[in-house]
Each structure stands twice: as structure tokens, then as C-alpha cells.
Amino acid sequence: MAVKAQEARPVGIPSVWAHDANDDALAIELTSALRLAVGNISGWTISNLDSPLAELMRACDGEVESASESCIVRMASARDPMVAHGLVILAALMREGGSATNITLHLTLEDAVTGQSPGSIRVPVERIVSPVERNRLATEWLGRLALLTAPAPDAREGPALISPPQHIAVLGFEALSVFEGDDTFAREFTLTVRQALIERGYVVDERMPGQGQMAIVTNCEMPDATCASRMAETLDGVGFLVGGEVTHVAEDPASDLSITLNYYTFDPPVRRRVSGTIVSHPNQTDMVVLARQMVEGMTNGYVEGTSAPMPVAAATSDGFNLGYVTWPLLGLAVASLAMEVVSWLMIDGIQNDADYIAFRSSYGSGTGDVCGQAPTGSALDTRGHSLCSNASNWESVELAFGIIGGAALIGGLTTLILDLTGDEPRDSSVSFRPQLGPTTARLDVSIAF
Numbered sequence: 001m002a003v004k005a006q007e008a009r010p011v012g013i014p015s016v017w018a019h020d021a022n023d024d025a026l027a028i029e030l031t032s033a034l035r036l037a038v039g040n041i042s043g044w045t046i047s048n049l050d051s052p053l054a055e056l057m058r059a060c061d062g063e064v065e066s067a068s069e070s071c072i073v074r075m076a077s078a079r080d081p082m083v084a085h086g087l088v089i090l091a092a093l094m095r096e097g098g099s100a101t102n103i104t105l106h107l108t109l110e111d112a113v114t115g116q117s118p119g120s121i122r123v124p125v126e127r128i129v130s131p132v133e134r135n136r137l138a139t140e141w142l143g144r145l146a147l148l149t150a151p152a153p154d155a156r157e158g159p160a161l162i163s164p165p166q167h168i169a170v171l172g173f174e175a176l177s178v179f180e181g182d183d184t185f186a187r188e189f190t191l192t193v194r195q196a197l198i199e200r201g202y203v204v205d206e207r208m209p210g211q212g213q214m215a216i217v218t219n220c221e222m223p224d225a226t227c228a229s230r231m232a233e234t235l236d237g238v239g240f241l242v243g244g245e246v247t248h249v250a251e252d253p254a255s256d257l258s259i260t261l262n263y264y265t266f267d268p269p270v271r272r273r274v275s276g277t278i279v280s281h282p283n284q285t286d287m288v289v290l291a292r293q294m295v296e297g298m299t300n301g302y303v304e305g306t307s308a309p310m311p312v313a314a315a316t317s318d319g320f321n322l323g324y325v326t327w328p329l330l331g332l333a334v335a336s337l338a339m340e341v342v343s344w345l346m347i348d349g350i351q352n353d354a355d356y357i358a359f360r361s362s363y364g365s366g367t368g369d370v371c372g373q374a375p376t377g378s379a380l381d382t383r384g385h386s387l388c389s390n391a392s393n394w395e396s397v398e399l400a401f402g403i404i405g406g407a408a409l410i411g412g413l414t415t416l417i418l419d420l421t422g423d424e425p426r427d428s429s430v431s432f433r434p435q436l437g438p439t440t441a442r443l444d445v446s447i448a449f
Helices: 021-040 053-061 069-079 081-085 131-147 182-199 211-218 225-234 284-300 323-351 354-361 379-421
Strands: 009-012 044-046 087-095 103-111 119-124 167-170 240-248 257-266 269-278 312-314 429-436 441-448
Touching: 009 081, 021 044, 021 087, 021 103, 021 131, 053 069, 053 087, 069 081, 069 087, 069 103, 103 131, 119 131, 131 182, 167 182, 182 240, 182 257, 182 284, 211 225, 225 240, 225 257, 225 269, 257 284, 269 284, 323 379, 354 379
Parallel strands: 009 044, 009 087, 167 240, 269 312
Antiparallel strands: 087 103, 103 119, 240 257, 257 269, 429 441
């Protein structure tokens, strides 16, 4: 059955308001995460509204905390006309009961067209420890708000046009190998799988218990489907379960990682498996590619006892492209060379300036550094010292661009050779840190491969 196409609704998110000034930095981070997450919600598109919520509240009646939601929406629509045809999400950070640690984000969804509020949610945010987790949670929160706007089925049109959300829980992937860093990768890949599930329309449970933890609670061991069914019952309201294992293909920490994703359904209990491989210490792009492939194939995964082969996913991105830095580096080297030439011409011009020659002659041939002599106050001496100062400045420029140009040339040729020979590492990177001072110039170049 075809699904009716709906035009994307603009969503305006004023900057999060922090009730406590100590939470202003967190409010900025959450604002960015929420606006970015709008792109992950089907049928939504972010508007151009960038006004702070506190500013909109003051525009209503001068008082921040007494402004009504309807007035705030009107103020938002006045600043961005797109909002008048869409939705507004009002977000405020509150410290519950005056607690120094219990920080809650209040999210209220307002429909600017109908003037109604479909609903609101409150979520704890004090335990968020990384940008990856913050972005993932922001998508989950907006997904919950989006469900509040889903139209009810019309009996005259037959079945509902929008299929019900599939509530799924993700158990933390387990690292079976004992090499350093495998546990960290397992946690990061679990978060990546959660995001891939959200992208495909699943409602992912906010809880993320480990498989070992759930085994203790239910007194049974995965990956048995019946055991997984007991775990799902413990996680009330979950209709599907995802877990997995991570190990190396060989007894070598540098060998590729082998990942198995287990997808469980419970009517009747069935386990479907998808396997995948990825290089050791992969970049984030490859992890996202692999997670998306595994999530896409999990509903058709291998069922034990059947003849169908197990689907195999593989991260196929090209990783970091050294070409992105090779030509900018060589361009920087050429520009630095041009500045070297300009500096040399300027210094040469000063040395051949008639006033500078007369200034040098006034001290006699026995004087070494005439620029270091104490000024006498005469017009010629003043002019001479001015030319000395200009020459010194151009010498500093010449030195700085000499160092920068040399480093850029070395870096550009190095990355060019790596790119042409095909010996490009997965996580190659080049970074620069220039340091300029009154008498020194330095450029630190770091090339990782």
C-alpha cells in the first residue's frame, strides 16, 4: 500500500533557555544537538529561527517565566515566517528541586497552525558525557515528539497511512576478545547501531543495559531467543531486541574486527543474525556505513536451521581522502613562496633606498649595525630608523613564510606520494599549529599514518 507523501513541515527551535546561569554552556550544546537532530526526523525540516527562547519570552510581556506558549509561538513566527506554517519546540533546562545535579530538559511541542500543543516530555540530561550520545538522544527526544503529531487513521480511508512505530531495545554489544580498546569500540558501535535504527524509523528504548547485566537479571544467557524473550519482558514495552558480539578474526589486536548483530522477534521467539567485518581501530564513517548495512539486513538475517546464507555486511567507505589535504598543502607552499619573493623584494628595495644609503653613510664604514644605533633626532636619522623597522618587519614575514612554506611543501609531497602509491591509511590525518611571536615563527605539522 502506498504511503501518502507529506510536505516537510518547518520546525523552529529557539535557543534552549537555562533557568540556572550555570547551565548556559549545556544549553548551547543542547540547542545545537536538537537543531541538528531535526534532519533525522521524517517529515520535518529545520527553519531559520535562531532567536533565544528567553528573548521571545521577554518580547511577550517583559517577564521571562510568565510568558504564555501561544505568545512565544507568535513571536517566533514574527521572526521567521516559515514557523507560522509549522511547529515550534520550546526547550528549557531546569534544576529539579534546587538540586545541583538533577538537571532536566523540558521539551514542549507547539503547532503554530492549529495553535495547539500536542504534548511535552521531560528528560534527564546531567549524565550525558559525549557529543555522540547527546546527538543520539536529541534524535530520540524529537522522535518521541514527532509521534505526538502523527495523524489518527481515518476509518473511511481504510487502514492507517502510517505504520505504528516499532519499539526496540538495544543491548550493549559485548567484546569477546581481550585486547585493549575492544570494549571502547563495542560501546561506540552500540551507539552507532542505535542511531542507524532511529534513521530507519524505529523507536529506540532509552535504556541501554549490557548483555551481561541482563543475563544476571533474567538468569539466562543470550543469544538464545527464548532467553531474549525473557529480557524483553523485563524491559517492559519492548517489541524487538538487538544485541551483538565483537571479536577479532585472528589472535592479533591489529587484525580486522568481526561483528555479529542478533535481531530478536518474539511471536514466536526467533533470532536472526547478520555478520560484518571492519578494520581494527576504524574511523567513524566506516562504523556508520557498517551499522546501517547491518540494520538494513537484520530483518532478513540468518535463522539457525535454515538453508539461507547469513548476510555479510562490510564497511565500504573510502575513509579519509589524503587528496583533501595534498593540494591545499601544495597551494599553501606556493603562496608562501610568493610571499617570500615579495618579502625579499621589499627588503632589497629598502637596502637600495637613497635615504637608507645616506643613513648608513652618516655612521661611517666602521659601524656594523647602523639600525641598532641610538637615534640622534635628525630628519635623516629618523627616516633611517623607520626604514630599519620596516626591513625588520619584512625579515620576520620572510622567516615565517619560509618555515610555513617549507613545512607545507614537505607535507604536501608526503601526502601526494601516499595518495599516488595507494598506500593510504584508514585514519590518516594532517594537522597544523602555527606559532608566531615578535622574534620567532614556527609551524608544527603532525602527519598521522
